[in-house]
Structure formats: C-alpha cells, structure tokens
Amino acid sequence: xxxxxxxxxxxxxxxxxxxxxRRTGYRRLSVEQRREQLIAVALELFSSRPPxxxxxxxxxxxxxxxxxxVYRYFAGGKQQLxxxxxxxxxxxxxxxxxxxxxxxxxxxxxxxxxxxxxxxxEHAAGYGALLRGGSVVETARTSAIxxxxxxxxxxRTLRHLGVRTAGPRLTLLVRSWISVVEASALSWLDEGxxxxxxxxxxxxxxxxxxxxxxxxxxxRQAARMLAGVLALERPDGPxxxxxxxxxxxxxxxxxxxx
Amino acid sequence: xxxxxxxxxxxxxxxxxxxxxRRTGYRRLSVEQRREQLIAVALELFSSRPPxxxxxxxxxxxxxxxxxxVYRYFAGGKQQLxxxxxxxxxxxxxxxxxxxxxxxxxxxxxxxxxxxxxxxxEHAAGYGALLRGGSVVETARTSAIxxxxxxxxxxRTLRHLGVRTAGPRLTLLVRSWISVVEASALSWLDEGxxxxxxxxxxxxxxxxxxxxxxxxxxxRQAARMLAGVLALERPDGPxxxxxxxxxxxxxxxxxxxx
Numbered sequence: 476x477x478x479x480x481x482x483x484x485x486x487x488x489x490x491x492x493x494x495x496x497r498r499t500g501y502r503r504l505s506v507e508q509r510r511e512q513l514i515a516v517a518l519e520l521f522s523s524r525p526p527x528x529x530x531x532x533x534x535x536x537x538x539x540x541x542x543x544x545v546y547r548y549f550a551g552g553k554q555q556l557x558x559x560x561x562x563x564x565x566x567x568x569x570x571x572x573x574x575x576x577x578x579x580x581x582x583x584x585x586x587x588x589x590x591x592x593x594x595x596x597e598h599a600a601g602y603g604a605l606l607r608g609g610s611v612v613e614t615a616r617t618s619a620i621x622x623x624x625x626x627x628x629x630x631r632t633l634r635h636l637g638v639r640t641a642g643p644r645l646t647l648l649v650r651s652w653i654s655v656v657e658a659s660a661l662s663w664l665d666e667g668x669x670x671x672x673x674x675x676x677x678x679x680x681x682x683x684x685x686x687x688x689x690x691x692x693x694x695r696q697a698a699r700m701l702a703g704v705l706a707l708e709r710p711d712g713p714x715x716x717x718x719x720x721x722x723x724x725x726x727x728x729x730x731x732x733x
Numbered sequence: 734x735x736x737x738x739x740x741x742x743x744x745x746x747x748x749x750x751x752x753x754x755r756r757t758g759y760r761r762l763s764v765e766q767r768r769e770q771l772i773a774v775a776l777e778l779f780s781s782r783p784p785x786x787x788x789x790x791x792x793x794x795x796x797x798x799x800x801x802x803v804y805r806y807f808a809g810g811k812q813q814l815x816x817x818x819x820x821x822x823x824x825x826x827x828x829x830x831x832x833x834x835x836x837x838x839x840x841x842x843x844x845x846x847x848x849x850x851x852x853x854x855e856h857a858a859g860y861g862a863l864l865r866g867g868s869v870v871e872t873a874r875t876s877a878i879x880x881x882x883x884x885x886x887x888x889r890t891l892r893h894l895g896v897r898t899a900g901p902r903l904t905l906l907v908r909s910w911i912s913v914v915e916a917s918a919l920s921w922l923d924e925g926x927x928x929x930x931x932x933x934x935x936x937x938x939x940x941x942x943x944x945x946x947x948x949x950x951x952x953r954q955a956a957r958m959l960a961g962v963l964a965l966e967r968p969d970g971p972x973x974x975x976x977x978x979x980x981x982x983x984x985x986x987x988x989x990x991x
Contacts, residue, residue, distance in 0.1 A: 658912035685947035
C-alpha cells in the first residue's frame with residue numbers, strides 16, 4: 476500500500492471505551508482497521524453522492540461510530556476524510572491499470588478500459604463531481620492526486636505499447652487519448668449511460684489507433700510505435716479491422732455532403 | 734455584450750471625490766468605465782500570474798485606484814473580481830470561435846485553432862491554473878463559465894462541419910476532440926511551448942480528421958459528416974493530404990517492432 480500523506484493518529488487513549496461492542500454488533504477494531512473502515516465508508520458515500528451532499532455525520536452514522544471518534548481520526552474533518560477516500564480510490568484505480576495476462580496491445584487497452592469503466596460506474600457521483608471541477612472539496616491536493624493517476628495511466632499505457640522513453644509528441648498523443656477517455660466517461664455518465672460500455676470501449680480503442688495514425692504522420696516515434704502495435708495485432712483484431720474499414724472509407728471524397 | 738451575473742454597483746455617492754484626477758493622470762471615469770477598467774486590469778494580472786499570487790491590492794495599484802474603491806465595485810473582493818475577469822475572458826474567447834471568411838472545413842478549424850492558441854498564449858498563467866484545476870479561486874461558478882465556453886466551442890465546431898443536430902456519438906466525437914485541444918494547450922504551456930504553435934495546430938486538424946474516421950466506423954452521422962468535409966476539401970488541403978499519408982502508412986503492418 477502506498478504511503479499516506481496525512482499523519483496517522485496515535486492510538487486514542489480511550490479507545491477501549493469508544494470501541495467497545497455496540498448494539499449494531501461492531502467488533503472491536505484496531506486503530507488501523509478503524510481508519511480503513513472510515514475511509515471505506517466515506518469512499519462509498521462520496522462515490523454515490525456529490526461531495527456537498529455528504530456530511531461527517533453521514534460517515535459516522537454509516538460507520539456506526541460517533542462524530543467525535545471520526546474527528547479523532549480525521550481532525551481536518553470532511554475535507555481530510557474526502558482526500559483520504561480519494562487517495563484510496565486513486566490507488567485502487569491505478570492498480571486496475573495493470574492488466575493480468577498478455578494479448579495484443581489493443582487487447583490490453585481494451586482490458587484496461589473495461590476496468591476503468593467498471594471503476595467509473597462504481598464511483599459515478601464522486602467521479603463526475605471530481606472531474607467536472609468546481610467541487611466544494613476540490614483543492615490543489617485533490618488535483619495533485621488526480622494528476623498522479625493520469626501520470627500512472629500515461630506510464631502504463633506507454634508500457635502496453637512497448638515504449639520505454641517517449642518524446643514530447645508521443646507523450647502528447649497518449650495524454651490526449653487519456654483526455655478523450657475521461658471526456659467519454661463523463662459524457663457517458665452525463666447521458667445516463669445510453670451508449671453501451673462495450674461499444675464505448677471499442678470506439679476508444681479505434682480512436683487510439685486513428686489518433687496514432689495521425690500522430691505518425693508528424694512524428695517518427697509515433698510511427699514506429701504504431702508499426703509495432705500493428706505488427707503484434709491479430710489479423711482479425713480491432714486495429715486490423717479498423718485499418719481495413721478506414722481504407723474503404725477514406726479513399727475518395729464522395730460528391731454528396733452531409 | 735452578454736449579461737453579467739453580478740449586480741452592477743449603484744453610482745457611488747462620493748464618486749467625484751474618489752474619481753478626481755490623481756497624480757498618475759487618471760481621467761474621471763464613469764461607473765461603467767471604471768468597472769470595465771478594473772476588470773481589464775484584473776484580467777491582465779490573472780493572465781500573467783497564478784490566481785493565488787494576485788491580491789486585491791495589486792489590482793487597485795495597477796488600476797491607480799484605492800482598495801476601498803475596488804471593494805465598492807466588487808464587494809465580494811478578489812473572488813468576485815476573478816469571476817468577472819474570467820467571464821470577460823470567456824466572452825472574448827467565445828467571440829474568437831467565430832471565424833471571419835470562408836474556406837474549407839479544415840481551413841476553418843485551423844483558423845479557430847490559431848485564434849485559440851493566441852488566446853492561450855496571451856492568458857497563459859490564468860488559463861493553465863484554471864484548466865489544471867484545484868485553483869484557490871475555482872468554484873462551481875467558475876466551472877460553469879468554463880463549461881459554457883466548451884458548449885459554445887461544441888456548437889461552433891458542429892456548425893463549421895455543417896451539422897445542425899448532432900446525435901450522441903457525433904457530439905461525443907466533437908467533445909472528445911475539444912478535450913484533446915485543451916490537453917494539447919496545457920501540454921504546450923507545461924513544456925515551455927517547445928512544439929511550434931503552427932505544428933500543433935496542423936496536428937490537431939489531422940487528429941480531428943483521424944478521430945472522425947474512427948467515429949465514422951461506428952456511427953452513420955459521423956460518416957456523413959466526414960464525407961461532407963472531405964467533399965469540401967481542396968485536393969491539396971490537409972484532410973486530403975492526411976488521407977493520402979494514412980493510406981501509405983496503414984496498408985500493412987511492418988515486421989519490425991518499436
């Protein structure tokens with residue numbers, strides 16, 4: 476588990492009293508267990524409601540804990556709890572970027588996108604509020620957490636593509652594609668998930684290949700990356716299918732307009 | 734000029750005193766002129782420094798005004814002044830999305846991108862702080878202003894493409910491309926504007942055509958839009974050149990990897 480930035484609370488002096496079994500049947504929790512539990516409860520609440528609709532009392536109640544107990548662990552109150560929950564979610568999302576098993580580059584991108592959209596669906600309200608910006612709990616610290624996830628996504632994506640050191644244009648290509656993925660996820664949530672997730676995933680893989688092709692026109696490293704990807708693709712894989720369809724679509728401009 | 738959301742201040746009772754000529758040579762300004770002047774000065778400061786480094790005193794000093802005078806116009810202080818400056822910048826940017834003159838669709842996109850990157854360069858610090866998120870002055874209101882600019886960009890782009898009513902996938906395509914433009918502008922600023930502006934512009938036009946081609950595989954309306962665009966392109970225009978280069982690049986996967 477990654478290091479947490481907030482200082483861990485010292486073991487509360489009156490922990491035994493506070494933690495004794497309640498009617499709700501809560502077992503005695505260690506300091507670390509209680510901390511993890513509070514973060515997990517907060518994450519669940521922040522995932523399902525906009526941040527401004529989640530109060531510290533909601534977290535306390537859902538955790539079967541008292542408000543003073545929550546404050547003992549999170550002296551910074553709701554903001555600190557939100558950031559801890561966000562950090563926990565960011566770690567979870569970053570772990571999902573690592574795809575088990577092999578497959579062609581586009582199969583790996585597909586698998587990562589599946590994991591990503593599952594995450595977005597599980598944390599819909601919180602994800603939307605966070606990425607739309609202007610949330611009451613947004614600070615330079617929360618932006619830094621989000622940016623770190625983007626950096627992990629960038630590194631992992633480049634690795635899936637077999638690139639070790641990316642130049643500025645290849646970096647820009649992958650960063651651009653990641654922003655397309657985010658914009659698509661937000662649109663997907665905004666429009667009540669009308670487009671099936673699998674269809675969106677296939678579209679995004681195709682967009683990646685198409686964007687790489689345009690980048691390849693401007694940049695040698697992008698051209699080499701694309702060539703490497705296409706070489707590893709199955710003859711019936713999505714990249715090959717896209718190339719075939721693009722060739723059919725692009726050869727000449729039809730005379731009729733929109 | 735669009736309506737402002739803040740209520741305009743009543744003419745200050747002691748305006749003659751406050752506005753009388755100073756040693757700095759400021760002429761007497763009407764209420765509206767003074768308001769516009771303060772916004773213009775604030776916009777200049779917020780464009781060249783991160784918001785947290787701009788104080789109300791800086792605005793007052795740069796405007797040759799007193800701190801109480803600035804407060805009389807902007808009772809909400811720095812936050813209100815920031816939002817007024819942002820609104821003014823948003824109106825200016827939205828105006829630039831309208832391209833004078835004709836040209837093919839990709840020529841129009843190029844012209845809009847030129848205007849956009851000029852705007853980004855002129856307001857570099859403020860633009861970066863705003864779009865990176867987590868700024869101290871970011872609120873639901875500032876996010877709404879930014880979102881409105883994105884909606885204008887979406888509408889104008891669709892109009893340049895000859896589309897009247899866009900379905901969900903064509904909307905997603907254009908929203909995605911706009912997010913690529915934003916991500917590229919931020920990368921451009923982050924990396925000290927290493928990539929020439931014109932090169933980035935041409936890349937973004939190519940990305941648009943490529944992304945449209947991938948979208949066309951999934952969506953009839955996107956296919957019709959692309960066909961319409963290609964039909965209006967010059968034989969030596971960027972879309973035609975991209976198609977030719979993609980055809981040369983895509984037909985077969987080379988055996989060697991990255």
